[in-house]
Amino acid sequence: MATLGSKNMKYIIIVIVIAVVILIVVRSRGRKSDNEPIRSSLYSSRPLLRQFGDLRPQNFEQYPVWVHCHVIDYDEPWYEDTDEETFRPWYKDLPADPSETMFLVKATLTLADGTKMSGFVTPQSPNDSSGKPHLGLIQPQLFLPEGRRVGFWFGILEPPKEEISSFYAALGKDKQDVFPIAFEANDGLAKGITDGSVPGFCSSGNGDKIEITK
Numbered sequence: 001m002a003t004l005g006s007k008n009m010k011y012i013i014i015v016i017v018i019a020v021v022i023l024i025v026v027r028s029r030g031r032k033s034d035n036e037p038i039r040s041s042l043y044s045s046r047p048l049l050r051q052f053g054d055l056r057p058q059n060f061e062q063y064p065v066w067v068h069c070h071v072i073d074y075d076e077p078w079y080e081d082t083d084e085e086t087f088r089p090w091y092k093d094l095p096a097d098p099s100e101t102m103f104l105v106k107a108t109l110t111l112a113d114g115t116k117m118s119g120f121v122t123p124q125s126p127n128d129s130s131g132k133p134h135l136g137l138i139q140p141q142l143f144l145p146e147g148r149r150v151g152f153w154f155g156i157l158e159p160p161k162e163e164i165s166s167f168y169a170a171l172g173k174d175k176q177d178v179f180p181i182a183f184e185a186n187d188g189l190a191k192g193i194t195d196g197s198v199p200g201f202c203s204s205g206n207g208d209k210i211e212i213t214k
Contacts, residue, residue: 046078052085057143060106063089068102098123098192105190109142113177123192133196140183144170152198159201159213175214
């Protein structure tokens with residue numbers, strides 16, 4: 001009986017020791033130093049990553065704000081899976097601040113005939129472009145009914161005529177029914193400049209001049 005009691009006590013001690021070790025581990029993981037940033041469960045594994053060109057309307061329905069990974073996530077273990085065009089959902093407080101990094105924010109675009117379309121914009125910091133809205137910075141993007149994305153800023157390039165024709169064909173509208181397009185980010189999503197108007201397919205001309213093609 002004494003031997004059986006000793007064995008039982010040994011098992012009890014082992015169980016107690018294991019329980020204490022587990023408690024210490026749990027408490028140590030829950031304890032943060034003053035200099036250690038508090039991170040959400042997002043950082044414990046690879047988050048949902050999307051290339052800019054692969055974003056679709058359903059992505060913005062699920063997550064209305066996306067953040068550019070290539071600068072803000074440089075210290076994450078999955079950083080090597082990203083490049084200059086990779087975005088992930090923004091899980092932190094809203095409205096997002098464009099002075100931190102680049103964001104893509106769900107927006108509504110209203111055609112000249114009043115038709116409302118879904119899309120997204122890049123919030124512009126008030127410190128950029130002397131605080132004036134610049135389509136090259138905000139770059140509103142519109143989703144066509146089939147989900148295809150259309151942008152209106154072409155930089156130094158001339159807007160391809162075939163893309164313009166395809167755009168009107170997909171909408172089933174003439175240019176006077178489409179432009180100008182008013183755009184506005186959904187309420188409460190971002191700070192900065194998030195609204196304005198698209199006069200047509202735009203490219204940069206000489207100086208501050210913008211060339212418009214319809």
